[in-house]
Amino acid sequence: MSACVARQDFHPALDRLVDRRLFRQLAYINGRWTANSDDATFEVNDPATGQSLGFVAALSPSATTAAIDAADEAKAGWQAMLPQERGAILTRWYELMVAAKDDLALLMTLEQGKPLAESAGEIDYAASFVQYYAEEAKRIAVESVTSHLPGAAMSISRTPLGAVGLVTPWNFPSAMLTRKAAAALAAGCTIVAHPSSQTPFSALALAELAERAGFPAGVLNIITGSASQIVGTMCADHRLRAMSFTGSTEIGRLIAAQCAPTVKRLIMELGGNAPLIIFDDADIDRAVNIAIDAKFATSGQDCLAANRIYVQRPIYEKFAAAFAERVRALKLGNGLTDKVDIGPLMHQRAVDKVGEQVRDAQTRGARVLAGGDVSDHGPLFFTPTVLVDVPDDALIMREETFGPVAALTVFDSENEVLHKANDTEYGLVAYLVTRDAARIARMSAALEYGMVAVNRVKITGAPVPFGGVKQSGLGREGSRHGLEAFTDIKYVCLDLG
Numbered sequence: 001m002s003a004c005v006a007r008q009d010f011h012p013a014l015d016r017l018v019d020r021r022l023f024r025q026l027a028y029i030n031g032r033w034t035a036n037s038d039d040a041t042f043e044v045n046d047p048a049t050g051q052s053l054g055f056v057a058a059l060s061p062s063a064t065t066a067a068i069d070a071a072d073e074a075k076a077g078w079q080a081m082l083p084q085e086r087g088a089i090l091t092r093w094y095e096l097m098v099a100a101k102d103d104l105a106l107l108m109t110l111e112q113g114k115p116l117a118e119s120a121g122e123i124d125y126a127a128s129f130v131q132y133y134a135e136e137a138k139r140i141a142v143e144s145v146t147s148h149l150p151g152a153a154m155s156i157s158r159t160p161l162g163a164v165g166l167v168t169p170w171n172f173p174s175a176m177l178t179r180k181a182a183a184a185l186a187a188g189c190t191i192v193a194h195p196s197s198q199t200p201f202s203a204l205a206l207a208e209l210a211e212r213a214g215f216p217a218g219v220l221n222i223i224t225g226s227a228s229q230i231v232g233t234m235c236a237d238h239r240l241r242a243m244s245f246t247g248s249t250e251i252g253r254l255i256a257a258q259c260a261p262t263v264k265r266l267i268m269e270l271g272g273n274a275p276l277i278i279f280d281d282a283d284i285d286r287a288v289n290i291a292i293d294a295k296f297a298t299s300g301q302d303c304l305a306a307n308r309i310y311v312q313r314p315i316y317e318k319f320a321a322a323f324a325e326r327v328r329a330l331k332l333g334n335g336l337t338d339k340v341d342i343g344p345l346m347h348q349r350a351v352d353k354v355g356e357q358v359r360d361a362q363t364r365g366a367r368v369l370a371g372g373d374v375s376d377h378g379p380l381f382f383t384p385t386v387l388v389d390v391p392d393d394a395l396i397m398r399e400e401t402f403g404p405v406a407a408l409t410v411f412d413s414e415n416e417v418l419h420k421a422n423d424t425e426y427g428l429v430a431y432l433v434t435r436d437a438a439r440i441a442r443m444s445a446a447l448e449y450g451m452v453a454v455n456r457v458k459i460t461g462a463p464v465p466f467g468g469v470k471q472s473g474l475g476r477e478g479s480r481h482g483l484e485a486f487t488d489i490k491y492v493c494l495d496l497g
């Protein structure tokens, strides 16, 4: 963090914003755009060019506490509103997001790097959670119970948790925020959200739209700055009754430990190591399409990205050749350029990790069929890569890759591939490509994953429960489960005597 730096030379692409007020550099606390008391800021850069995008307020732990104060004070008023009233404000927020889609997508591509079309798709996806939970606000499920005690009437209701903390990553900077925020707000909770310091502008633009939508002061707070300080303060504060985190398993463990003393509800959407299993009855062209989409969206920086591609022996060579040909044709470049498929990685650490995984696989006998190294587009652009004959003990088969490198390996039997697919601490999503109905049923049941995608890639959305098992997470987002996660169950027993 540096002392405040006056922003003079704006990134030229910011001139393309129709609504310049969506570009916010201050945090949003208690209905006010807020700098830190010493005006400290941090710089955000465009990963495609390295150019500066702007300087954002770096809030201190005491400013974080002020945001928690605001959320705590606002919760009674927000809870007292009718769900229909909360839903109406969420609907306005949704409509404003849809109207500002092009600007929001531009900001996302500038700070995250993903191609503009993918950013626009993410804005639709992000807005869909707001629309869905605006409606669900009035449909929070209640159950009834038949009394087992003589002379007693019983009721069960769901109450909002109160003020809650949200922490979001840089790979889906809008959708990961709205998936949490819309559910929490619809449930009647107030929020203190911390976006990734790599991509704060998307979250701040959403806060600007939330302000216009009419959320009362203190209901929605966005605090920017050092993650360890801000999130540490949030975890330690007893008034935040839940922490909903999306990010790596490593940081998820840390946050879970930091929340233990205040016994918060934990909602954790963590890392993945998705297997994509292609059986020999698959149509090869279709399997190639699935593999391309499952691997390369957001340059491979997707928790759902296929990390290990298992192909049955009879079609292994043919699939590998067809897949590598398609991968070589993927267009790498600045996400603002037309028809780009793959943008830059987020930072140098990501490039180093991917490079290390490629070299490690090669030293263990893997062959490179496409790509293999950093491209000449710039230091954060890694060429889309295909590795074949990757052994099970290679780093890339054990760790989340988070980059545009596909690792292929051959298998013979269903039991063998099932064992390999499940042999990981992760359990977010698994992909299956086969036409055999009985095998689909067997494999779907036996795969230790929260989500299984059969013969397709796009499976997520507001109405479905998104989440993982094992060390990929706790709880679910989306659907009624995502809403209920922000509620407590209250049981009242009334003596009728």
Ligand SMILES: NC(=O)c1ccc[n+]([C@@H]2O[C@H](COP(=O)([O-])OP(=O)(O)OC[C@H]3O[C@@H](n4cnc5c(N)ncnc54)[C@H](O)[C@@H]3O)[C@@H](O)[C@H]2O)c1
Binding pocket: 167, 168, 169, 170, 171, 172, 176, 194, 195, 196, 197, 227, 228, 231, 232, 246, 247, 248, 249, 250, 251, 252, 254, 255, 268, 269, 270, 271, 272, 302, 303, 304, 400, 428, 468, 472, 473
């Ligand atoms: N399961 C899902 O829904 C899902 C969705 C998107 C991303 N992810 C996962 O997120 C990871 C990539 O995102 P990332 O690199 O931003 O993850 P990360 O865990 O490094 O950071 C996530 C967020 O945690 C916070 N953070 C970072 N360091 C912290 C610290 N020391 N103390 C407290 N908070 C800290 C920051 O706000 C950051 O934005 C991948 O593992 C990916 O699989 C999971």
Ligand SMILES: N[C@@H](CC=O)C(=O)O
Binding pocket: 171, 172, 175, 301, 302, 303, 304, 460, 466
């Ligand atoms: N691709 C995921 C987000 C994870 O990175 C989704 O569809 O929600």
